[in-house]
Amino acid sequence: MSVRGKVAIIGAAETDSLGIIPDRSALQLHAEAARNAFSDCGISKSDVDGVAAAGQSPIAVADYLGITPRYIDGTAIGGCSFMVHVRHASAAIAAGLCDVVLITHGESGRSRVGAAPRAPDGASLQGQFEVPYGIWGPPTLFPIGVLRYMKKFGLTHEQLASVAVAQRKWASRNPRAYKRALITLEDVLASPMIAYPMHLLECCLVTDGGGALILTSAERAAAMDLPRPPVYVLGTGESAESTMISMMEDFTSSRAFRMSAARAFAEAGIAHSEVDHLMIYDAFAHLPIYGLEDLGFVGRGEAGAFISEGNTEPGGKLPLNTNGGGLSYTHTGMYGMFAIQESVRQLRGDAAAQVPGVNVSVAHGVGGMFMSAGTLVLGTADVART
Amino acid sequence: MSVDKPVPKPTPETQPYWDGALAAELRIQRCTPCREFYFYPRLFCPRCMSADVQWVSVSGRARLHSYVINHRAAPGFEADAPYVIAIVELEEGPRMMANLVGVEPRPEMLTLDMDLEVAFAQRGDLRLPVFRPASGSVS
Numbered sequence: 001m002s003v004r005g006k007v008a009i010i011g012a013a014e015t016d017s018l019g020i021i022p023d024r025s026a027l028q029l030h031a032e033a034a035r036n037a038f039s040d041c042g043i044s045k046s047d048v049d050g051v052a053a054a055g056q057s058p059i060a061v062a063d064y065l066g067i068t069p070r071y072i073d074g075t076a077i078g079g080c081s082f083m084v085h086v087r088h089a090s091a092a093i094a095a096g097l098c099d100v101v102l103i104t105h106g107e108s109g110r111s112r113v114g115a116a117p118r119a120p121d122g123a124s125l126q127g128q129f130e131v132p133y134g135i136w137g138p139p140t141l142f143p144i145g146v147l148r149y150m151k152k153f154g155l156t157h158e159q160l161a162s163v164a165v166a167q168r169k170w171a172s173r174n175p176r177a178y179k180r181a182l183i184t185l186e187d188v189l190a191s192p193m194i195a196y197p198m199h200l201l202e203c204c205l206v207t208d209g210g211g212a213l214i215l216t217s218a219e220r221a222a223a224m225d226l227p228r229p230p231v232y233v234l235g236t237g238e239s240a241e242s243t244m245i246s247m248m249e250d251f252t253s254s255r256a257f258r259m260s261a262a263r264a265f266a267e268a269g270i271a272h273s274e275v276d277h278l279m280i281y282d283a284f285a286h287l288p289i290y291g292l293e294d295l296g297f298v299g300r301g302e303a304g305a306f307i308s309e310g311n312t313e314p315g316g317k318l319p320l321n322t323n324g325g326g327l328s329y330t331h332t333g334m335y336g337m338f339a340i341q342e343s344v345r346q347l348r349g350d351a352a353a354q355v356p357g358v359n360v361s362v363a364h365g366v367g368g369m370f371m372s373a374g375t376l377v378l379g380t381a382d383v384a385r386t
Numbered sequence: 387m388s389v390d391k392p393v394p395k396p397t398p399e400t401q402p403y404w405d406g407a408l409a410a411e412l413r414i415q416r417c418t419p420c421r422e423f424y425f426y427p428r429l430f431c432p433r434c435m436s437a438d439v440q441w442v443s444v445s446g447r448a449r450l451h452s453y454v455i456n457h458r459a460a461p462g463f464e465a466d467a468p469y470v471i472a473i474v475e476l477e478e479g480p481r482m483m484a485n486l487v488g489v490e491p492r493p494e495m496l497t498l499d500m501d502l503e504v505a506f507a508q509r510g511d512l513r514l515p516v517f518r519p520a521s522g523s524v525s
Contacts, residue, residue: 125426127392128400133485134463134466144453147452151498194458195456195471197493246483
């Protein structure tokens with residue numbers, strides 16, 4: 001069974017503001033995003049019968065909003081959880097388990113209001129085999145394979161830095177982006193070293209914010225008087241590798257990325273050349289490089305040159321991370337929701353840095369440090385009908 | 387407020403690994419039927435699911451597979467920064483995370499695939515496997 005074209009994203013919204021929101025708890029950010037998503041599509045919360053969330057319990061979110069769900073998904077596998085929520089919700093809707101699913105994200109990543117503590121237990125696998133070596137957040141873990149990639153493929157520090165430069169060009173066109181001032185390769189390479197080889201400007205932002213999505217069947221969506229065009233789910237994928245990046249099979253490629261993307265593309269039945277717009281979760285500058293290759297857009301070892309030559313910038317042939325990404329737009333901790341939001345905006349035609357004629361968009365997320373992956377191929381009604 | 391470096395808490399499945407480290411031996415597991423070494427510790431082989439697995443004291447020889455040089459110290463590591471968090475590939479095959487010691491934390495001193503050997507650093511009541519450039523290797 002395939003869900004291709006059977007399910008639509010009818011509502012999509014972010015919190016009123018993004019960035020520094022010291023007067024909102026993480027749970028309230030979920031709720032605010034949900035309320036904005038109801039307004040976005042003009043439905044009432046009483047129409048919602050399924051709830052999915054990560055970071056906060058979906059039960060906490062449902063209760064906070066006064067919703068009694070008959071479908072609950074608490075999949076919490078890091079920043080790609082929301083891609084996976086869309087995948088599971090699509091299957092659930094197609095199977096008749098529920099009719100309208102609300103998916104929420106909210107994180108007080110910067111202000112840490114009502115945020116969960118982050119201490120791993122000393123007896124956990126990571127507590128025994130990674131934490132004792134002085135790991136300190138994602139910058140010490142996520143890039144640990146980059147030098148191996150550089151040795152294997154000849155990626156240069158300048159090419160790596162060009163990822164941040166390209167994405168800032170997109171962010172400069174987006175009033176909601178946290179960082180908008182254009183930057184040069186020299187700026188990136190002169191920014192403070194965080195964890196060699198990664199400089200500050202090659203690491204994601206740390207912000208507060210949230211987002212929410214509302215999904216229903218294509219049939220139901222067609223019968224509704226929606227203010228904005230539905231965005232259709234064409235294909236989905238998910239996969240996982242290890243909770244410890246040190247156990248990665250290949251430090252130059254993500255097995256989870258490859259598995260997840262291959263499944264999503266196969267289900268959608270589209271070729272890479274048909275993708276008009278692409279979001280690849282960019283917690284760090286090397287992620288779009290790994291992503292472009294592992295999703296199959298370029299050959300192995302080619303992504304650094306592909307980006308540094310301008311192919312993913314405004315006017316390039318493959319617009320990538322057009323909101324500015326985790327590097328420049330926002331990064332609350334589990335950024336995947338924002339990648340999906342931007343794909344929806346581009347497909348609706350109302351993005352801040354709108355790419356002309358987007359009919360197929362791919363949103364690819366990562367969880368943990370190459371721990372997990374979720375991929376969505378989304379399209380307009382024109383594509384979903386074919 | 388200064389804090390101590392994190393101390394791992396062994397579980398029943400990992401205890402032999404930490405016991406080995408206390409005895410200055412790097413012990414990992416090997417599956418008897420499929421002959422493969424594996425890490426991290428598990429009571430049966432992740433490849434073939436056989437429970438016929440043995441703890442083996444391995445050579446401690448390894449190569450530097452990849453690394454970062456961390457400039458923002460984790461709590462307890464302030465005096466060490468910048469320090470190397472590496473992925474090392476054991477001669478027997480498996481890879482693991484470890485700090486590098488006995489070498490300056492500068493990229494020009496840290497060539498991928500350079501030869502390393504295990505050493506042990508006191509951590510609480512335990513000893514933690516770390517790696518240093520192999521004796522006799524030109525660095």
